[in-house]
Amino acid sequence: MDGDNHTxxxxxxxxxxxxxxxxxxxxxxxxxxxxxxxISGNLLIILAIxxxxxxxxxxxxxxxxxxxxxxxxxxxxxxxxxVNHMVGSKSISYTECMAQMYLMFTxxxxxxxxxxxxxxxxxxxxxxxxxxxxxxxxxxxxxxxxISWVITHLHALLHTLLMVRLTFCSHNAVPHFYCDPYLVLKxxxxxxxxxxxxxxxxxxxxxxxxxxxxxxxxxxxxxKVLKMxxxxxxxxxxxxxxxxxxxxxxxxxxxxxxxxxxxxxxxxQDAVASVIFTVVTPMANPFIYSLRNRxxxxxxxxxxxxx
Numbered sequence: 233m234d235g236d237n238h239t240x241x242x243x244x245x246x247x248x249x250x251x252x253x254x255x256x257x258x259x260x261x262x263x264x265x266x267x268x269x270x271i272s273g274n275l276l277i278i279l280a281i282x283x284x285x286x287x288x289x290x291x292x293x294x295x296x297x298x299x300x301x302x303x304x305x306x307x308x309x310x311x312x313x314x315v316n317h318m319v320g321s322k323s324i325s326y327t328e329c330m331a332q333m334y335l336m337f338t339x340x341x342x343x344x345x346x347x348x349x350x351x352x353x354x355x356x357x358x359x360x361x362x363x364x365x366x367x368x369x370x371x372x373x374x375x376x377x378x379i380s381w382v383i384t385h386l387h388a389l390l391h392t393l394l395m396v397r398l399t400f401c402s403h404n405a406v407p408h409f410y411c412d413p414y415l416v417l418k419x420x421x422x423x424x425x426x427x428x429x430x431x432x433x434x435x436x437x438x439x440x441x442x443x444x445x446x447x448x449x450x451x452x453x454x455x456k457v458l459k460m461x462x463x464x465x466x467x468x469x470x471x472x473x474x475x476x477x478x479x480x481x482x483x484x485x486x487x488x489x490x491x492x493x494x495x496x497x498x499x500x501q502d503a504v505a506s507v508i509f510t511v512v513t514p515m516a517n518p519f520i521y522s523l524r525n526r527x528x529x530x531x532x533x534x535x536x537x538x539x
Contacts, residue, residue, distance in 0.1 A: 273518030302514035337388035348442035
């Protein structure tokens, strides 16, 4: 880009998912409804686990953390989009945009790490049931979550610092309802080669590591289940994994192909997948776990009866 007429960008414009006012009103209503369901659903999961002593186990400890992360993840993007629609604005400051990307990196990857830790928990419960209490000590559970937070924050810091070093000139319109890092990259008038390479290398490793852990854990689980003599044993083993597998498929199905390609090839299909990833998945998780889990349903029933 030529050096003349460069103006430092102090804000970005979030164009949203539609330019027509009627469609924007529909999107606003859908986002508001889904956000309220996300917050209330995940809070109910956390409340149920906190109030029922029978749910004070490693599996539900990780589930409570997952619900907390989903609340934060959804709150990073949706409230800003709702406020902008209500006040008739599309702007987001440069600082807010960078902060939004940092939190997006953190919470999205934390979701991934928690899902991998939960897969390991199911592996221990099914393949080593007699050693489960010893292997999944509370101190180890806390340590696994703490390490996940450290890794995801370092990852977010790295990519945010790489973004901050870029120069943004006259173009500041982001065709999305939040500051998607790969769309923001396209607006930069600096060389984004380092950002792209880092996203493929370090970002790819961080994406694949939890995914591989999940695949390996379920490979061992399937091997163990196939060796069980009774059908009832197989059903009991798989029932403990059904909810987690559903969430894993929804989560990775939404993000696969969105963030693992160069920033120059971003399509409308990616935007739709991003909506599923950022809005639908956090909303769906409480329903998946409550509808397919007898313990959660029992705990929620107790809370309702008490109230």
